[in-house]
Amino acid sequence: MNTSSHRPKLSFWSIFNMSFGFLGIQFGFALQGGFMSRIFQTLGASQDSIPALWIAAPLTGLLVQPIIGYMSDRTWSPKWGRRKPFFLIGAVLSTIVLFFLPHSPVLWVAAGCLWVLDASINITMEPFRALVADKLPESQRSYGFVMQTLIIGVGTWIASNLPWLVNKMGVSNEALPGIVPLSVKIAFAIGAVVFIASVLYTIFTTTEYPPEDLEEFKRENEASKGFFNGLKEIFSSIGQMPKTMKLLGVIQFFSWFAFFAMWSLATPALTSHVFNAPAPVETAYNMADVASSNLFMEASKAYNDAADLVGSYMGTYGLSSMAFALLLTFYAAKRKINRKYIHMFSLFAGGAGFISMYFISNPEYLIISFILIGISWGSILSMPYAMLSSAINPKKMGIYMGIFNMFIVIPQIIAATGGLNYLYHVIFGPEVINAMLLAGASLIIGGLANFLITDKKVISHQAEDTEVLS
Numbered sequence: 001m002n003t004s005s006h007r008p009k010l011s012f013w014s015i016f017n018m019s020f021g022f023l024g025i026q027f028g029f030a031l032q033g034g035f036m037s038r039i040f041q042t043l044g045a046s047q048d049s050i051p052a053l054w055i056a057a058p059l060t061g062l063l064v065q066p067i068i069g070y071m072s073d074r075t076w077s078p079k080w081g082r083r084k085p086f087f088l089i090g091a092v093l094s095t096i097v098l099f100f101l102p103h104s105p106v107l108w109v110a111a112g113c114l115w116v117l118d119a120s121i122n123i124t125m126e127p128f129r130a131l132v133a134d135k136l137p138e139s140q141r142s143y144g145f146v147m148q149t150l151i152i153g154v155g156t157w158i159a160s161n162l163p164w165l166v167n168k169m170g171v172s173n174e175a176l177p178g179i180v181p182l183s184v185k186i187a188f189a190i191g192a193v194v195f196i197a198s199v200l201y202t203i204f205t206t207t208e209y210p211p212e213d214l215e216e217f218k219r220e221n222e223a224s225k226g227f228f229n230g231l232k233e234i235f236s237s238i239g240q241m242p243k244t245m246k247l248l249g250v251i252q253f254f255s256w257f258a259f260f261a262m263w264s265l266a267t268p269a270l271t272s273h274v275f276n277a278p279a280p281v282e283t284a285y286n287m288a289d290v291a292s293s294n295l296f297m298e299a300s301k302a303y304n305d306a307a308d309l310v311g312s313y314m315g316t317y318g319l320s321s322m323a324f325a326l327l328l329t330f331y332a333a334k335r336k337i338n339r340k341y342i343h344m345f346s347l348f349a350g351g352a353g354f355i356s357m358y359f360i361s362n363p364e365y366l367i368i369s370f371i372l373i374g375i376s377w378g379s380i381l382s383m384p385y386a387m388l389s390s391a392i393n394p395k396k397m398g399i400y401m402g403i404f405n406m407f408i409v410i411p412q413i414i415a416a417t418g419g420l421n422y423l424y425h426v427i428f429g430p431e432v433i434n435a436m437l438l439a440g441a442s443l444i445i446g447g448l449a450n451f452l453i454t455d456k457k458v459i460s461h462q463a464e465d466t467e468v469l470s
Helices: 012-019 021-042 047-053 056-073 084-103 107-135 138-168 182-205 214-223 227-239 243-273 290-332 339-359 363-380 383-389 394-404 406-427 434-452
Strands: none
Touching: 012 107, 012 138, 012 182, 021 047, 021 084, 021 107, 021 138, 021 182, 021 243, 021 290, 047 107, 047 243, 047 406, 056 084, 056 107, 056 394, 056 406, 084 107, 084 182, 107 138, 107 383, 107 394, 138 182, 138 290, 138 363, 138 383, 227 394, 243 290, 243 339, 243 363, 243 383, 243 394, 243 406, 243 434, 290 363, 339 363, 339 383, 339 434, 363 383, 383 394, 394 406, 406 434
């Protein structure tokens, strides 16, 4: 019987295949994170209103993730498995929305599309996290989560550079007021194709283990079926979550608050502070006057050029997270690692990267900032999940992975509903670049919070010599 503690080790290619769908997931997240604020500004949003427009993403995650985790724990099909049906449903929905989103005619449509996109990505993503814990012995879980991070890094870098690359291939990044440039529309369409293709690759190349006792699994599902029983189990699991999970939640809170600040405000902050090319406001120009209209178009081109470069530089954090994950992959495959200290110092590096943005006048130095941020991102996507998987009941892996993501979405909800704007205004001042200072401070606090983790089994796990399956 393949219990979670005695599963055979999997080969590199088996782990790669089961993780490859994250390439598409990250295309979706990177396009959303790098260019939604740009789309919002193009459709007339002010800088201060942008975080509130992002409320859809974390609020959707808060609702969707525990439910999908609960449902996937209770699912089994001899043909499709446990997690793969959710991969497919989320991928199809995400692909449709990615095609449509940049064609949004008005601001509220774009905000609604973000809501649906984030829900769809979450339907796909959370079962992918649980799949690693389902299939790998504990000695390989750090390796498995780091492999996911490696693929996420590749997806982040490529997707973040897509609008810039499409523009360099001759597609215009200029557009009339209220119209998203064609280069961005094509980038989102490419992302849609990659999303569905990569998830399908994982579905067709990966098998899942059946429940350890299929008859008992069916009996438990039958005894607890129903909507209210489902809610009862979710809330019961929240109340009974292990102490280590709660402590990891503190670290996650400060980590994801910082990255929400980047996703929502890095474009307006860096285009204005570093590139001196803020988004032009249409009402400030007399569009009926040719000279004034030309000035608007010049300012719009300068902003779109700067926004392309911000997206491209932002992609660097995906590249550096990939390199960091690659190092961890090779190391974790053979040796014991201290997850706690790796995560701590990675968050310190990211904090330094955010803070450095305030002092940069030459845009080329943003590469250094995002390299440091990428180190923290690489760790955020692997170490907390590896630590968590050593602290929870394997039978509830899906639901607890979903509940754990409450610690991701709650700080983002707080940030989106005014916390981000209020804190950076009060602590550092009204300039939008100060949001990056706040992000840096938040990551450093998150790094220090790692001292709360004391369970030795969670901090590190000694590799075991078990059979390796191809």
